[in-house]
Amino acid sequence: MQQLGILLANFRVIDLLDIAAVAIIMYRFLLIVQGTRAYQMLFGIVALAMLWWVSQFYELYSLSWILQNFFDYLFIILIVLFQDQIRSALVSISSTKIIGxxxxxxxxxxxxxxxxxxxxxxxxxxxxxxxxxxxxxxxxxxxxxxxxxxxxxxxxxxxxxxxxxxxxxxxxxxxxxxxxxxxxxxxxxxxxxxxxxxxxxxxxxxxxxxxxxxxxxxxxxxxxxxxxxxxxxxxxxxxxxxxxxxxxxxxxxxxxxxxxxxxxxxxx
Structure with missing residues (x-):
């Protein structure tokens, strides 16, 4: 409870906006990938993350080393795997009502x-x-x-x-x-x-x-x-x-x- 009180005491309005922005981006991304192979790949990445946690918990050093190296390059991997969805997201931004x-x-x-x-x-x-x-x-x-x-x-x-x-x-x-x-x-x-x-x-x-x-x-x-x-x-x-x-x-x-x-x- 004390840690929660410290967290709330230091919580700012800008932090709320930050969380809301990330939530909106994640929500839009999930809408775009729904019904595509990317949706299945996303679940695959989540499964690997859970497997990495298990390997850390039970000290499976070889498996942990392999997954750790995989997640070190996760950002690049995500760009390669989801390039079509990223392109679709950029197109959807430009095709909103602002297009006139x-x-x-x-x-x-x-x-x-x-x-x-x-x-x-x-x-x-x-x-x-x-x-x-x-x-x-x-x-x-x-x-x-x-x-x-x-x-x-x-x-x-x-x-x-x-x-x-x-x-x-x-x-x-x-x-x-x-x-x-x-x-x-x-x-x-x-x-x-x-x-x-x-x-x-x-x-x-x-x-x-x-x-x-x-x-x-x-x-x-x-x-x-x-x-x-x-x-x-x-x-x-x-x-x-x-x-x-x-x-x-x-x-x-x-x-x-x-x-x-x-x-x-x-x-x-």
């Missing part, structure tokens, strides 16, 4: 391309699965497909989902203004209460939004129905204008959108 009208205008152009492609696919009743990556990393899933790094264009999206395309069965993942990958495999929802009429495409859309903050657009090949899935909920898009507005709402955080049918279970 020019950044938002470019985002609107991308949304227009997606809306045009989905409308064409809907008319032809061609299935599609389009994932917008936000803050939660989806590198695990983009690496399961074919890397494209292509500009977002309605013709490219339309051609990817044609039945004669080798990539039409999977999802495309859009991140940082490009089609990052196509033909990607997404985790299926494990919710046992899902309507049995759900197809694999819709289950995948639900699954990825249950574990990340991604925004997913689906086009049903049976009905041509367009839906947006966000936070584990499907929103039925009756027309292009509504699709455009809801993409802006979820991606740009613009709330001026009218009422829409939003249900957790739908018939695709």
């Amino acid at each position: 009208r020019n950044g938002r205008s470019k985002f609107d152009q991308q949304i227009e391309e997606v809306v045009a492609a989905c409308s064409a696919l809907s008319r032809e009743r061609t299935g599609a699965l389009i994932v917008f990556e936000k803050n939660h990393g989806l590198l695990n899933y983009s690496s399961s497909g074919t890397r494209l790094d292509s500009r977002i264009h309605s013709d490219i999206i339309y051609s990817i989902f044609q039945t004669n395309s080798p990539l039409h069965d999977g999802a495309i993942i859009i991140y940082n203004g490009v089609i990052q990958a196509a033909g990607c495999f997404l985790p299926l929802s494990k919710n046992v209460e899902i309507d049995r009429h759900f197809g694999t495409r819709h289950r995948a859309a639900l699954g990825i939004t249950e574990i990340s903050d991604a925004v997913v657009v689906t086009v049903s090949e049976e009905t041509g129905r367009i839906n947006i899935c966000y936070n584990g909920v499907f929103h039925y898009m009756e027309n292009e204008d509504l699709l455009r507005k809801y993409l802006r709402k979820f991606l740009l955080e613009i709330d001026r959108v009218g009422p829409v049918e939003s249900v957790g279970r739908i018939t695709p």
Whole structure:
């Protein structure tokens, strides 16, 4: 208790700000690495730290020496292991609302391309699965497909989902203004209460939004129905204008959108 009293007596407001800054950085980092291989590597590093503590406690000198040398270069190792996540974090800082009208205008152009492609696919009743990556990393899933790094264009999206395309069965993942990958495999929802009429495409859309903050657009090949899935909920898009507005709402955080049918279970 005496040590706690000394600690509180010497505690300053600047110390609180220091702790808060570190906590925010760690929280943002964990959000970025969630759902990626980096998340697994992070747990691996924690396991090694626990093993090092055990080796110190039980005086396992050889193991302790190896781990001690490993942790001496931990900072460099972290930069190498998490270079993609560090890059994503820097990009996310520059892509906040500070980017202003020019950044938002470019985002609107991308949304227009997606809306045009989905409308064409809907008319032809061609299935599609389009994932917008936000803050939660989806590198695990983009690496399961074919890397494209292509500009977002309605013709490219339309051609990817044609039945004669080798990539039409999977999802495309859009991140940082490009089609990052196509033909990607997404985790299926494990919710046992899902309507049995759900197809694999819709289950995948639900699954990825249950574990990340991604925004997913689906086009049903049976009905041509367009839906947006966000936070584990499907929103039925009756027309292009509504699709455009809801993409802006979820991606740009613009709330001026009218009422829409939003249900957790739908018939695709």
